[in-house]
Amino acid sequence: MQASADECARQVLEVVPLIMRTIRIEMRSHRLQDISVPQFRTLAFLNGHGGASLSEVAEFIGLTLPSMSKMIDGLVARGLVTRQTHAGDRRRMTLALTPAGQSIYQSAHMATQACLAQHLDALPLSERAAIVQAMQALHPVFIPNPNREAEPEAALEAALESK
Amino acid sequence: MQASADECARQVLEVVPLIMRTIRIEMRSHRLQDISVPQFRTLAFLNGHGGASLSEVAEFIGLTLPSMSKMIDGLVARGLVTRQTHAGDRRRMTLALTPAGQSIYQSAHMATQACLAQHLDALPLSERAAIVQAMQALHPVFIPNPNREAEPEAALEAALESK
DNA sequence: TATTGTTATACTCTATAACTATA
DNA sequence: TATAGTTATAGAGTATAACAATA
Numbered sequence: 327m328q329a330s331a332d333e334c335a336r337q338v339l340e341v342v343p344l345i346m347r348t349i350r351i352e353m354r355s356h357r358l359q360d361i362s363v364p365q366f367r368t369l370a371f372l373n374g375h376g377g378a379s380l381s382e383v384a385e386f387i388g389l390t391l392p393s394m395s396k397m398i399d400g401l402v403a404r405g406l407v408t409r410q411t412h413a414g415d416r417r418r419m420t421l422a423l424t425p426a427g428q429s430i431y432q433s434a435h436m437a438t439q440a441c442l443a444q445h446l447d448a449l450p451l452s453e454r455a456a457i458v459q460a461m462q463a464l465h466p467v468f469i470p471n472p473n474r475e476a477e478p479e480a481a482l483e484a485a486l487e488s489k
Numbered sequence: 490m491q492a493s494a495d496e497c498a499r500q501v502l503e504v505v506p507l508i509m510r511t512i513r514i515e516m517r518s519h520r521l522q523d524i525s526v527p528q529f530r531t532l533a534f535l536n537g538h539g540g541a542s543l544s545e546v547a548e549f550i551g552l553t554l555p556s557m558s559k560m561i562d563g564l565v566a567r568g569l570v571t572r573q574t575h576a577g578d579r580r581r582m583t584l585a586l587t588p589a590g591q592s593i594y595q596s597a598h599m600a601t602q603a604c605l606a607q608h609l610d611a612l613p614l615s616e617r618a619a620i621v622q623a624m625q626a627l628h629p630v631f632i633p634n635p636n637r638e639a640e641p642e643a644a645l646e647a648a649l650e651s652k
Numbered sequence: 653t654a655t656t657g658t659t660a661t662a663c664t665c666t667a668t669a670a671c672t673a674t675a
Numbered sequence: 676t677a678t679a680g681t682t683a684t685a686g687a688g689t690a691t692a693a694c695a696a697t698a
Contacts (some may be wrong), residue, residue, distance in 0.1 A: 362664070362665080364664090364665070364666095365664090389665085389666070389667095390666075390667060390668085392666085392667075392668080392669095393665070393666050393667070396664090396665080396666085397664085397665075397666095400664080415674080415675075416673080416674060416675090417673065417674045417675070418674095
């Protein structure tokens with residue numbers, strides 16, 4: 327009962343939104359980058375999945391197609407993302423980060439990670455070790471569509487094809 | 490280096506938004522309750538801090554005063570929250586859940602927790618134990634204004650005074 | 653004068669429904 | 676006919692700036 331799935335879920339539901347609050351406030355505070363959490367997550371996905379389609383990004387982030395389409399509109403308008411029709415299947419969009427998008431993503435990532443690290447620095451090593459272990463356990467449980475992760479080269483090929 | 494604050498932060502930043510995605514999608518899927526994550530968090534806070542002021546809720550959730558004011562507008566209009574002027578200081582608002590608000594909060598909480606528990610059920614006990622330990626370590630680090638938590642009776646008094 | 657909230661305004665996030673283009 | 680995206684429309688979430696009321 328100490329770590330039943332239900333007790334575990336209760337704690338996750340209590341603590342995870344608290345951490346998100348810190349992440350969101352930290353991102354908002356950086357006026358230079360000025361990107362929201364959903365935008366950041368989209369850039370992060372495209373950073374690791376260059377050439378992904380709109381559907382793939384929407385699925386991963388958890389948005390509907392129209393919502394993601396609109397969000398990409400904004401990122402393209404700001405020069406952070408490129409959107410091209412896929413060479414092989416002209417219904418599909420091929421999305422990728424521009425150098426500016428990569429740059430903004432990197433700096434936002436570093437700033438947010440540093441902010442979190444500052445909080446975590448107060449904890450003893452044993453607790454940080456438990457956190458790392460917990461995150462490693464949680465990651466596969468909550469990652470969407472793990473089957474897509476099994477073919478990392480598919481996205482790359484798509485990116486190359488579109489040139 | 491295995492569990493440096495920075496490595497720990499990196500993993501938290503990767504995994505926590507993934508969990509939030511699941512929580513958000515789960516909440517959206519329940520049309521009966523139909524409340525968003527920020528609304529849920531506000532109800533949760535008021536459930537434990539009956540009689541809190543607008544500023545207190547805004548601080549905890551991490552919103553500005555106008556944003557929270559507007560959100561409370563919506564919750565009051567839906568009959569989930571009561572908003573009265575504080576008897577002692579008429580600038581302040583005294584907020585609390587209505588019975589309907591309590592009911593919706595409870596059922597949304599149970600449904601979301603059950604959804605998370607279902608995911609976590611697949612993990613071995615040792616990993617769930619690490620997750621519980623990690624959440625307990627993270628909780629105090631990310632909770633806002635821990636000084637206010639030291640006076641749990643303050644909110645109650647305010648609630649009584651306002652009658 | 654400082655504090656607590658609200659109103660005004662604007663932009664992003666998000667959804668559903670209806671549509672276009674391609675396969 | 677099915678799939679990938681976009682457009683139209685609407686509502687919630689969020690911010691800043693300006694304001695009103697109270698202390």
